[in-house]
């Protein structure tokens with residue numbers, strides 16, 4: 307079948323396409339690096355004509371022009387399911403709302419009609435001969451935006467890599483209302499983060515936990531990248547990947563021969579993921595590569611699906627952990643930092659996995675804005691901090707001073723184990739605080 311007539315019929319100049327948006331609408335942007343700055347800039351041109359337009363995204367890496375054009379928030383109200391550094395800065399200035407999300411539940415928000423977009427603005431690769439536009443590096447919740455929006459507008463960009471997948475990695479022209487040909491901006495690249503000596507120390511402790519045939523999930527930040535770099539140089543065999551986010555270090559591990567996926571129970575020989583963010587090294591690797599399979603997040607992050615692979619090793623970062631074992635990864639006190647994302651999904655999923663381990667990794671200290679060294683292992687979480695992983699679900703905690711497994715430990719055993727992961731100079735203070743909090747049973751008091 308020839309789709310070129312339909313393509314021409316649906317093709318609009320960007321200014322015309324943006325006229326679809328009305329005051330009071332909910333406009334759903336794409337996700338992660340698949341956000342379209344081209345469509346956003348065109349919508350921003352209409353700032354004075356529109357009122358009370360809600361925009362939703364997931365981890366948009368740039369500050370949208372719609373938001374910058376409206377510092378009083380009279381026209382556009384911006385919402386993010388998970389703060390990027392750019393969203394965090396906007397949130398600090400009251401220009402971005404956070405929408406709490408346990409990541410694998412995201413698609414169900416739309417399936418259950420808790421939220422429905424009026425207009426979806428989605429960046430895609432050029433149409434193939436079968437009439438499909440590939441959705442590129444972010445599947446996540448995007449198919450549900452397209453299913454539920456009253457109007458779907460796609461921006462075609464020739465630089466979007468074709469990400470092959472397990473399901474719904476493309477949208478068909480019959481499901482698209484309007485097509486805009488964009489400015490073919492290159493893919494947004496995230497700089498590789500510098501890896502500190504402490505990150506390397508933590509990574510070396512994590513490496514000890516990884517066996518041949520393990521199935522990896524790496525979170526965001528320098529430390530998971532350090533783990534990836536060390537694995538690439540190790541002699542580990544037949545590692546698998548079932549992750550939320552695919553980053554550059556997976557390419558290094560694959561090219562070094564560490565990843566084959568042969569021992570996976572699901573998606574054998576494929577790296578399963580729901581979004582990718584990194585540099586062109588990653589995007590070039592993904593393009594048309596059958597070794598990778600992108601899926602919606604209600605597959606990759608469903609704890610029961612995660613648990614069907616054996617030896618799942620989830621490696622994620624946190625902001626602080628208290629002596630009860632509660633993990634705060636999304637806020638520092640009342641300051642919102644990021645989001646729950648898939649952290650809880652992977653801690654729970656790794657526990658369901660035969661031989662699985664869910665690791666919360668953090669440096670033992672943090673320098674505050676005044677340059678004072680603060681312990682990230684704290685008696686209680688900073689007031690206002692949001693709990694990302696409850697104590698009953700937390701599994702392993704790692705700092706540069708070691709690793710501990712919390713399951714089946716009493717409250718005093720947990721506190722003792724966690725104090726042993728704190729910076730040695732800060733341990734006495736933690737012991738005193740634990741005593742005040744009466745965490746110890748008298749006979750087990752630390753002396």
Ligand SMILES: CC(=O)SCCNC(=O)CCNC(=O)[C@H](O)C(C)(C)COP(=O)(O)OP(=O)(O)OC[C@H]1O[C@@H](n2cnc3c(N)ncnc32)[C@H](O)[C@@H]1OP(=O)(O)O
Pocket residue numbers: 391394524525526527528550551622623624625626635636638643644645646647648649672682
């Ligand atoms: C994409 C994925 O991660 S997939 C994995 C599953 N999802 C998750 O784990 C989600 C929850 N986790 C996260 O969001 C991240 O891992 C984080 C926030 C815990 C750490 O991420 P990193 O990129 O290493 O954080 P980074 O060191 O850049 O700090 C981010 C911000 O938090 C602030 N921050 C970090 N630690 C602290 C602290 N102890 N006290 C106060 N502020 C802190 C930093 O100053 C920075 O703010 P800024 O941008 O204003 O300077």
Ligand SMILES: CCCC(=O)O
Pocket residue numbers: 364365387388409526550645646647648649
């Ligand atoms: C949107 C989810 C991103 C994360 O898990 O960090």
